Amino acid sequence: MLKLNRWVLSCSAILVITACSKQPEPISFEPEPNETRTYRVESDVLFSMQSGRSTSSERIRSMMLTDYHVGDTLDPLQLSIIPRFMHLDYRQGSFSSSDEPDYGSEAIREVISQGFTLELDAERQVKQFEINYDVEGDDNLRDSRQIDQLLDLFKDEFVRPGISHGLMLEQGSELTVAGNDEMPDITLRVTRITDTQAYVTMQGESDDIRAFGLLVLDKASGWVDRAVVISDIRAVEGNQNASVRAVMTMLSADWSFDINMDHLSDYESGELPAFEGFRRPNSGMDGSKVFPSTDGYIEEFDEFTFLAYEHAGVEVNDVGRIQFNDAKAYTVDGEALDLDLQLGLVGTYEYDNDKSMSMARVLPLGWHAVHEKLEQLAYIEVSAERYAYQDNIVSIAVRDHETEVTYGDARASLAPTDEEGIYALTLLQGERTHFDYSIATEAPVFFSYLAYKDGPEWLEVAEQRVLSIVEHGSYPTYYYVDLRENKPRSIELLALTAEASPSDEPVTLRFYHPDAVQQNPRAAAPQRQSLYASAEEAQMRQYTQLNMDSFEYTPRAPDELAFEPFSQARAFLTLSPEQAGLCELQQSHDDIQLQEVTNPPGLSLSPGRLNDPVILQARTEDTTREYFYSETLEITLECPTQWTWEALTWQPEEQPWLVSLSQLPGVSAEMPVRELLRRFAFLSATPDDSSGETIRALSLGIVPPNPDALPQYRHPYLSAQVADYLYEGEYLRVAGNVATIMQLVAEGDYTTVAISHEFPPLPDLDTTFEAARQAKEAE
Known part of the structure; x- marks a missing residue:
């Protein structure tokens, strides 16, 4: 299994070390002194083993955030490599650098936290590699195999800087690096050159190893912008057949998208809703409407932490592009925590019709006592900036050949497929401009992810999609447009461009941890929850x-x-x-x-x-x-023949999510809570009308002090009393800020119905059985 283990290590090192690789003029690794780059390296590795009739497999997913810091001088060049965060998922559980250390793991954590130093000469060849920690002075590590494994990542000759010597900066230029008993020959090829970047593929294949990768390099400095390596390895040892399928990516630290192989593998094209008009941004929208509250929430997904802010009543294109800066962590008493946080880019998504959600992943950095600080975490503050969208309608021609349109730094292309009348529309977003998914056509439209087509045939569809993501620096999408019934001369698209500078003054947002909010009802409004299903x-x-x-x-x-x-x-x-x-x-x-x-x-x-x-x-x-x-x-x-919803004269006594029971006429602590919620509606916004549909769409739920103590935990509203939801014996805590309270009032006369x-008579079983017997005989 040595070959498998070393190859996986080598693939991951390629992503890192190629950034330092010597390139002929005009590309070389020439970083700025004291420059620091932070990368997010992810891997998805499937190990399989077959022995006789027995088959087993193990899947390991990992993510590592690593700093690469350049020293004061460039000759010799010292590159400090400092891992800041690591997360592993495997069948038996998971590991994170922010977890409480296991017994005996503190020493190896210290090694990783202090990092490594790589010294390169003027030709960018490795002169020296050092572990910054004094391993020899630590009795626990002097003979540790873990240290040898860390060194193996950089000792292999194949992954040292210099693998691309002789690769000319011109499209089609190739260089083959000779392999050995454990590695196939690897061919590097320049496939594309732009004003700022060079695209290089790497490909190698032997009897038991296949590999393909794509690296996007910055021409000016030689740093890697983003990269992916895909490998498929087979090995036979005795009666054991082993294999490893690995996908490893290297992206910027603030990359906002997950590389989810399951999603990319299983996703099939889905038909978009019928076109009902472009959702053009509202030019009158300002920061006060996009951020009506300063409260957001900390949410956990797949063991990662996200900051989530709901833009209630604001459509996604009206929000614009959001950026979070300067994340700081605090205790419930408002004391700052010494916790270093890495923010990802903010993604804004549409959900539940006219609502939008902005979310960003936040990673706690460090290897020591991080879990202790996270236990004290009550909220995280960020400075939020909004960049409003400017929109424009763009037309793309429908022809018998591929057509293309560019707007800002976004690009769209439309090409006929092999099926008559079916066109493929590809949308590629830029850093500031993107095309909305609304497509002005009455024809059926099917959405999917773009796949990389220039790789070897052995690549699976999910791997092709990852290659396309790395190639374009985003999730590129394509649409099948069915124009068999009606073929227009052109199709209109909505282009959205974020303004170059913030549209409003920065807003300080506070994202609360759910446990801290639960313990302190006055700290913040609970996470918004509608009373009725959408x-x-x-x-x-x-x-x-x-x-x-x-x-x-x-x-x-x-x-x-x-x-x-x-x-x-x-x-x-x-x-x-x-x-x-x-x-x-x-x-x-x-x-x-x-x-x-x-x-x-x-x-x-x-x-x-x-x-x-x-x-x-x-x-x-x-x-x-x-x-x-x-x-x-x-x-x-006995029912009223008519009813209406009337607004109460109500002002919050303390916070807009706390409602005193004394402010609700006729309500007692002994009343069933479902009766209260059907007679009074706590609304997130002032309604335009008082119809039941409008009231229910805006109605907020309420949050109990102790959810676990409620009867029927999944449906507590049906069996609990108002008393079960009271804080301090007086306050209801509404799941969101309350704008208006409406009361259901009977009108007109009552009618008795x-x-x-x-209920039917009990079935005669003898007759039933006899009828069944006769039916069977008739067959």
């Missing part, structure tokens, strides 16, 4: 049961109320949220009761939300029975 969520909650038709639950006017017709042995009654809040229900049957349910046939309630519509089902009080026979269920509902349901 239309998209509601649609996702609908499903069709096996061998059953889909179910429709339809609220009706009071004088038209009736049990749903699709079930005889069970009984379901559908009410609107307003009817559930205002109608009085009387039941005559002692053993059968109508109870609100979360999972009626064909529908499942989203956790932590209220039902819309409200589904009542006939069940026994202990909920153990829901099928009944030879019974009659009679109920009476009596409805009944006849």
Whole structure:
């Protein structure tokens, strides 16, 4: 297995060391004295082993953030290599440099934290490699195999600086570096040259090793801008067949996109929604509307930390481009933590119609006591800058050959495919300009990721997509446009360009850790949560049961109320949220009761939300029975014929997310919380109208002091009392800043509706079995 291990180490070193490789004029590695570059190196490695009939595999994903610092002089040139952050995911668990150290690992952490020094001569050949830590003076490390493994990364002759000697800076120039018993010959080839960059592929293949890579180099300095190496290695030792498939990327430290091989592998083209017009940015939008609050939240995804800010009521193109700077960490008492944080670029995404979310990954740097500081973390402050979008409509011609249009530093191309009438539209974004995904055509449009086409055939589709990402420096996308029915002369696109300087004064945002916010109700508004599911969520909650038709639950006017017709042995009654809040229900049957349910046939309630519509089902009080026979269920509902939502005269006593119970007329601590939430709506914005649909779209949920203590943890609103949600016995804590409180008020006369349901007789089992027997004999 030595060959496999050394090859994986070599591939990762290629990404790092090529930055230092001597290039003939006009390219050479000529950094500035005291210059520092920070890179994010990621790997996705799949190890497989087959021994006889037994097969096993192990997948390891890693990410490392490393500083490369140039010394005071360039001859000789000293390059300090300091790993700042590391994260590993593997089958048995995970490791992070910010974790609490395991027993005996402090010494090796000290070695890594102090880093290494690489000295290069005038020809950029390695003169000396040193570990900065005094290994010989540490009894725990003097004979450690871990130190040897670290040194192996730089000792191999193949990955020393100088591998690209003789590679001329001209398109098509090639250089083959001779391999050895463990490495194939590697051919370097210049495939593209721009004003600032050189694109170089590396390719090698032997009986048991295949490799392909792409490096994008800065022409002026020789630094790597970004790179990827893909390898496929096979080895046979005795009766064991081993293989390693590895993808390793080197990107800038603030790279905002994940290289998720699973997503890139599984993703298939999906049809975009029908074009309804361009979402042109609002020229009247300013920073106060984009950042209506200074509060954001710290969220965890896949063991990484993200800063998340919700732009409520602001569409994504109105937000513009957001940049976070100067991240600082604090305790709950406002004391600064000595915690070095690395911010990624901010991505702004659209979700839930008119809402947008800006998110950035933040990495805690360092190798010692980081976990102790993270335990004290209450919030992170950043300075946020906004760069508004300027827009322009751009046309791209539809021809029988490829056409192209450039706007700013973004580029679009449209080319016919092999299928008649189907065109491929490729959109490449620049640093400041990109094209919106809205495409002005009535034709069906299918979206996918662009794949690199100039690599060897053995590359898988996910690997081709990673190569394309590295080639273009972004997630390049393409669209299949079906123009068979109607072929226009051109297609319009919306180009968006971020302004060169901030559009508003910087805003200080504070991102709270959920635990700190939970412990201190006055610290910040809890993370925003809607009380009702969105239309998209509601649609996702609908499903069709096996061998059953889909179910429709339809609220009706009071004088038209009736049990749903699709079930005889069970009984379901559908009410609107307003009817559930205002109608009085009387039941005559002692053993059968109508109870609100979360999972009626064909529908499942989203956790932590209220039902819309409200589904009542006939069940026994202990909920153990829901099928009944030879019974009659009679109920009476007293409902108002009309109702309306009226705004309360309300001002926050303290914070805009804290509402005193005394400010809500007729509410007591003993009231069911679902009754409170159906009679009063805590809205995130002042509504344009008072329709039930508008009120529900803006309604915010409430947060309990102790969620784990609530009954029905996934659906606490259905069984908890108001008292379970009170802080200090007085305050409700709303999940977001409250702009308006609306109260549901009955209008007009009340009407009394009596409805009944006849459960069917108990089936005659003898007759049923005899009918089944006769049917079988007839076959």
